[in-house]
Amino acid sequence: MTPDDVVGSEADEDTSLSRGPRRPLSFVHVAQLSDLIEQARRFPQGVSRSDLAETLSMGRNAVDRRLRTAVEMNLLEPAGRGASTGGRAPEMWRFNPGAATMLALVISYRQSTAALMTLGGEVLERRTWEEGLLQPPSRVLTRAAALLSELRTARPDLPGPWALGVSLPVPVDFRDGSLVLPVTGAGTPSQWTSYPLRTRLARHLSMSVWVDDEVNALALAAASRVGAPSDILYVRISLGLGMGIVSNGQVHRGAGAASGEIAHIQLAGTGGERCRCGRQGCLETVISGAAIEREARAAHALRGSPYLREVMSERDTIVDSDVFRGVAEGDRVCVRIVSEAADRLSGILAVLITTYNPGEVVLGGTVALCGPQFAHTVGQSIRRRVLPVTAERLRVRIGDPDDALVGANRLAAERVLSPHVLQVWLPHGSPAGVEELITHRRQDA
Structure with a gap:
């Protein structure tokens, strides 16, 4: 028995998630689950158990247990069989981008866009309007909140949104999502620095909100391209x-x-x-x-x-x-x-x-x-x-015109599936509506 198998011997904790786990999963288990999901996201064509075991340095039994949990969460799905290397062709598993939807909000200087997207970054619905950082925050966010509320129910045939990712064209302190305007000259929209953007949106939508500088969202979109x-x-x-x-x-x-x-x-x-x-x-x-x-x-x-x-x-x-x-x-x-x-x-x-x-x-x-x-x-x-x-x-x-939306979506998705956040919402079956995520002050944990 490998060390990973010893770590995973709480395994039979990850029986059907629809009934909820029998007891909270250990943080090591959740961290490995998060790593496995992230690894699968990198390979849309699918990955095998042996690939995951080698890349993540986990025993096969531990990989099987984490895979079972991810499949029960609907985050991974079968991807057929891979190429044979002499024996039986291996089973392949891939990330399921339709497991949930997400909301994204891109506020530029003159224009803003809100969108409903898949967990994988496909834009399903969008709303664009001619207001941005050059207007007062209360005005922009009132409109944004109304459109985001409309979008979250725009596709009742799909799973509901898990979280909201937001990008703005100014530096953001990633610890708490607050704006850090590096300039103080005439015309600077300084009223935005003290505006509780994350708190207002999180409370209005009853979901977790993650905020970053637009250039970081754009970079994240570029980095996530296959x-x-x-x-x-x-x-x-x-x-x-x-x-x-x-x-x-x-x-x-x-x-x-x-x-x-x-x-x-x-x-x-x-x-x-x-x-x-x-x-x-x-x-x-x-x-x-x-x-x-x-x-x-x-x-x-x-x-x-x-x-x-x-x-x-x-x-x-x-x-x-x-x-x-x-x-x-x-x-x-x-x-x-x-x-x-x-x-x-x-x-x-x-x-x-x-x-x-x-x-x-x-x-x-x-x-x-x-x-x-x-x-x-x-x-x-x-x-x-x-x-x-x-x-x-x-x-x-x-770049692609939708890079900012894709990056904002990716930001929120990565945070929701990160080990510390995943451990909070896993017992609930979904991050949507989890009070601890709605009210959390730090977004870099």
Whole structure:
């Protein structure tokens, strides 16, 4: 008998979950169960018992018991038989993305989206409205709460939502989900810092809520793609500028919740444009949606672009998404404006890439409206600036428009299936409505 079998000898504690376990499972058992579920999530085609035993360093009997628990929870399901290596083809098991639904909320600066999703990250229903971090939090969250309540009952044919994942375009203290605005200049939505967003949403929906910086959600979405490299930089260009970092497959948040906060690096020779942080010469003043908007509204840009003149005449303003759509449509002035921004960005990324040597750089946010041309321009510019050994394994691509939703969903799903949280809700059969999860203050446990 192996040590794992001794640990698992409480096993026959995991009889039918529909009746509830006979007694609470040990934390070691729950931790191994969590690891097994996470391992299965990495391989949509399925994994065998022997694969799980080898990867997780568990005895076969222990794996069988954890598998039985996961199947009874409906989190794992049979995936047929794998390839034979000489004997009988092994039974395969895969994660069941339809075991539950989840809610996701993405609050950007000007727009917000709420969605009902599968546990695996597929968007089932969504609601988008034109409010965001630039509006008062009570206004945005009142609308969000109403739409989330509507979404949770939108598909009565599916299991109910387990939890809510939220992303916001500012640093978040992951310990408690509070906002950490790194800037205090004019126009900063400082009223959001003291707003009890997690508490209000958790109480309104009677479910656990998990909150993170949008760049971390974007990075998490990129890291969860099948075949993703273990080291990734995800650059978000929307109204502002930010970067998410994946190191060895894990999102890196940093000691002060401000990792990847490249927007406020000060550059020499960038002119006198004042940043929203109150300083001059920050990277965001020359590489961001706001900087691109300013350039597109200039008289010389309007003179040269019938497309921009038409947008301005229709709405009396031009926003970053207009310019990025202009790039996709081939407008010469929009292409020039965005190409200049891409070249400036590439100079900064060349330093980061040389230092970090990631396998992938993803460019997302509103800039994704440009299509693949922006990634091609940035990729070419980076490769001119770094050594061939650095560039040869580097991929530069445009992110998916739903990356923020997928990342917010993934955040909540990972936390709900983490060992400490799983141990809390397992006796109840579901995390939905468990009071301890609704009221918990720490979200990093």
